[in-house]
Amino acid sequence: MFVFGYFFPFLIPIAKALFILWTGLTFSDFVILFASKTAITGSRLTPERLSNGDDNEIRIIIRSHLRIPVTISVLDEIPPQFQERNLNFSLPLASGENRELSYLLRPVKRGEYGFGRINIFVQSVLHLVARRVTLDQKMVVPVFPSFIQMRKYELLAISDRLVDTGIKRIRRIGHNMEFEQIKKYVAGDDARTINWKATARKAELMVNNYGKTTILNPGFIILCI
Numbered sequence: 001m002f003v004f005g006y007f008f009p010f011l012i013p014i015a016k017a018l019f020i021l022w023t024g025l026t027f028s029d030f031v032i033l034f035a036s037k038t039a040i041t042g043s044r045l046t047p048e049r050l051s052n053g054d055d056n057e058i059r060i061i062i063r064s065h066l067r068i069p070v071t072i073s074v075l076d077e078i079p080p081q082f083q084e085r086n087l088n089f090s091l092p093l094a095s096g097e098n099r100e101l102s103y104l105l106r107p108v109k110r111g112e113y114g115f116g117r118i119n120i121f122v123q124s125v126l127h128l129v130a131r132r133v134t135l136d137q138k139m140v141v142p143v144f145p146s147f148i149q150m151r152k153y154e155l156l157a158i159s160d161r162l163v164d165t166g167i168k169r170i171r172r173i174g175h176n177m178e179f180e181q182i183k184k185y186v187a188g189d190d191a192r193t194i195n196w197k198a199t200a201r202k203a204e205l206m207v208n209n210y211g212k213t214t215i216l217n218p219g220f221i222i223l224c225i
Contacts, residue, residue, distance in 0.1 A: 026128045033122060033131040038065050040072065040093075040120050044137040050113065053146045055104040060118060062101070064093045071123050077116025078105065107143045114140045180209040 001015035033039065042062040050056045060074060074089040082105060089101050107113060118135040182198050185205035198206035 022128075025126055029124055029126045029129040032068060032124050033066075033070075033129055036066055039122055039131060040064060040066075040133045040135075042118060042120070042135050044076070044115065044118060044135075044139070046115065046139065046141050048141070050105070050107050050141055050143045051146050052107050052110055052143050055106050057102055058105055059100060059102045060089075062093065062099045062120070064095060064097050066122075067095050068124060069094045071125075071127075073121040073123075074101065075119040075121075076103075077119070079113035079115060081107065081109065081111075081113055110143050110145065112140050112142050114138070182206050182208055 001011050001018065005012035005015055040062060042060060045059040045061065047056060058076075058078075060076060062072065062074065064070065070093050072091060072093050074091075076087055078084055078087060087103065089103075091099060091101065093099055116138055118137050120133040120135065122131045122133060123129070182195055183206070185194065185207045189207045193207045193209070195206045195208050
């Protein structure tokens, strides 16, 4: 408007008034955001160790100490191994409100992963000034082999639901030290396996059967020989 004011002089007073208004609003926005020494506090919550090849949840807790509602943009400095530069979260935050946000990271290599700072940009409803708040949350988290999947199969084994993963159990009778069952004697059974106590109770020959279970990876057969 100042430029066009050279050609249309009546625009000069309007441009001056708008400039004064903009300057006043910008100053007010600056005072609102920087009046409080502590505007935003927060922390990052990570597992003690990350599971390689699995989705690991990372949580960030944010708390506002301002007296007005604001809009924040959160940029977390994640480990450089992930090559992620656009991890940005934008969300509203009321006065004195606590908010929690989370995201998933999937490491593909074992080792130590270093997290950096949490950068938060705070803006009021005017969106004329942004205040940067830096939370020093540097930490190093180790990455272990996939213990999440190991726990999953342990729970399935405990609950006897391994068949849900495609594992099939095949039992065959053999000779070893793991007791299987007691059954009636049939021609061809080894006489050394006769259970004399059960024979005395049943008044007929009873023999012990023994089995052995070998657990392989999912998708393979559990063969008992």
